[in-house]
Amino acid sequence: MQLRLDAADRLVELIEERRGPVYAEEAARRLFALRHAPVGLARSLLEEVVGDDTRLAWRGDAVGLADPPGADLALEDAPFVVVDLETTGLRPGSSRICEIGAVRVRGFELAEEFELLVDPGVPLAAAISALTGLHDAELRGQPHPSIAVRRFLEFAGDAVLVAHNARFDLAFIDRETERLTGGRLAGPVVDTVGLARRLLAGRTRRAGLASLAQFFGTEARPCHRALPDAQATAEILLQLIGLAQERGARTVADLVDLAAPRVRKVYAKRTLAFGAPASPGVYLFRDRHDQVLYVGRARDLRARLRSYFRSERQRPAVEAALFALERIEWRPMGSEVEAAIEELRLLRELRPVANARNARPDRYVYLRRRGDKLVCSQTPTPLGPIRSRARARLACRALDGASEEELERPELALPRLRARLRHLADCRRYEDAARLRDRIRALEQILNYLRRVESLRHARCCLVVPALEPGFVRAIFVAGGRVAAVRTLPRGDGARLEVEAGLAETNRGTPDHLAAEELDALLAIGTFLRRPPPELRVAPLAANEILRLAAALPPALDGEPRARPRARAA
Structure with missing residues (x-):
């Protein structure tokens, strides 16, 4: 399916x-x-x-x-069925339907009604029972959700479905319909939430069912039961259809279009992503002056690039970059690991304005002793480098007044700090407790982070991944707290020469302190070591083992013909 x-x-x-x-x-x-x-x-x-x-x-x-559904169906001739569900939770995958209510609207008048309790097969949560007034005893023995949905679909027939927040109700109905028929509902659907937001903009701030029922003065009152809520929604629908007709709506397709979320302006630029391969790689957003606005990486370039124009609004900096976007450049890679390393290199070199986490090693800090406390410093020490200066400062404040032993081993201070937090809460000094809580959380995060960095600093391994060029393999050598070398292994005897050259770069000893400029690449490698993608193989620093894994490595992810780096312009 x-x-x-x-x-x-x-x-x-x-x-x-x-x-x-x-x-x-x-x-x-x-x-x-x-x-x-x-x-x-x-x-x-x-x-x-x-x-x-x-x-x-x-x-x-x-x-x-296809033509939009309902394009040839006039509003006055269209039969509508307004539906509302009560469910055991919010997620269709894990929650079930427990009540269905529906009202047929014919000729702009309310007609037949449908009401059915459903046995969800699971106990109702106390919060759901309190909200709806339904209890397990009255649901036990009622029709199974699939049977209930089949009866509802028989009642609805070919009518246009209407719901308040239709995405929620239709998700549950679609799930049961897929089990019954293997497909989803195909007819037009009108969402009264979207319709109200469009038609009542400036007249009411809220589009909830209770708010709209009060605004229009409906006879039925929503009460978190399926049939009364469906009746109220049906009355609201009739009012909204009248407003839509004043705006020129004549067909069901016009009504569906009014109810649809407004298309983001950047949607028109989605053609810039056409032609992107479904392979790992990096991408660069460029403006009309060819200035790089944003750099990113993806396991699937095609899906990632198109998501910028189809999904909800991005964070403000990326949204601004999309408005200024004139050209997208993509550079396919053989693997996501290689794409991550290339992304970090581009971030350091280009420093795009829209990237929130620009790689700025010059801003990273270390923790070091100064008298009887810890402070943030640019001087390398074993406690660092740390990317978040604000979090590092909070951790230092948590250790104010710490003993000599706690300053040497900050994790020893945590039991004392937690006891202090409980004491402040018991004394109802909530503001002081909140400040201490934030400092303890920062200290815990810093300590966990430093343990991970220390483990990576001593890592000695080789990551073997497919290369972009067919038949070639990329070997990434990690040793001495850094990415020591990246070598491309060809077919034949040349592979051993490349491996030996990479191993020679790993012979340096492990430094006492991790260099700030090596941190980002090392953390990226650590992410792939914790959750390795299917194409990644990890080998010890031994030539024969690296060559063995390289020979058995599957081809690059994308089976389509490889293209050279290219871009798409408006």
């Missing part, structure tokens, strides 16, 4: 990239990695993907985007 949904998403992206219908043969080749696909075979492979997705439609022997 999920594979079919992913294929539909990729097909929609391909049609948008081509700016028009795509012939079935090409679509089948791209989606199913076929070298050749006759028209008959291509249509049979795509039939289920196209037929189950309302965004797609056949245009002869090509696949294109």
Whole structure:
């Protein structure tokens, strides 16, 4: 099921990239990695993907985007079914339906009603029982969720579904529908939350069901039970349809369009990401002066770049970079490990304005003794380097008044500090307790971080990953608290020469203090050592073992033909 949904998403992206219908043969080749696909075979492979997705439609022997649902259905002729669910929780994957209520709207008047209790198969939480008034005893023996959803779908028929915060209710219904039919609901859906926000902008600040019911003075009052909430939503819908008609809405498609979230302005720039490969790599956002605004890395460049234009707003600095964006440059890599190292190099060299965590080793600090306390310093010591100066200062304040032994081993101060925190709380000195709590948390985080850095400082290993060039392997040598060397291993006897050259770079001893400029790369390596991706192999610093793992390494992640670094301009 999920594979079919992913294929539909990729097909929609391909049609948008081509700016028009795509012939079935090409679509089948791209989606199913076929070298050749006759028209008959291509249509049979795509039939289920196209037929189950309302965004797609056949245009002869090509696949294109379908007309919006409800485009030919006038509002006065449209049957609506307003639905509301009560559930055991908020997540469709782990929670279940416990009540369904629905109201049919025909000719702008409320008609038949549907109400059904559902046995979720799990006990209701006390908070849910208190909120809804439902109890396990009255739900026990009621229809199973899949049976209840089947009965609701029979009641709804071909009507346009309406819900308040439709994404929540439809997620539960879709989950049960997938179990029943293997597909999701395909008809148009109207969300009264989005519709109210668009039509009532400036007139009411809240779009909750209770707030809108009070605003419109509905006869039914929401009470966290399915049928009364559906009745209130139906009355609100009729009021909103009247406002929508004043704005020129004539069809269900117009209503759905008004209810849809407003498209971000940067969505129009999504074509800049067309053509990006589905492989690891780094990417650079450039403005009209070719200045680099932002640098990032991704395991899947295509998916990551397109997410900037399809998802919710980014943090302010990245959002500003997207508004100024004129060109995206991507550089495919053989692995995510190599992409991480390249990203750090670019951050140090370019210092893009939109990157929150620019690599600035000159700002990193160490903790060192000054009299009877610890202070932040640029002088290298065993306690560092630390990237967060603010957190380091809080940790130092936590150790004010510490004993000589605690200053030498700061972890020994934690029991005393926690006892002090409990004493302040018992004395109701809450502001002092809050300040001490923040300092203790900072000290704990710094100590955990320093233990991890110390472990990496003594690490001696070789990371073996695929290279971008087919048949080649990248060997990353880690020793002496740094990335000592990165070598490309070719086929044949040349691989041993490269390995020996890399091993020669690891012969330096481990320094007493970790250099600040080596920290970021070392932490990135540590992340991959803790959670290694499938293509990564870790070898000891022994030539034969490195060569053995390199020979058995799978090819690079992306099976598509490799392209040289390229960019897409507006």
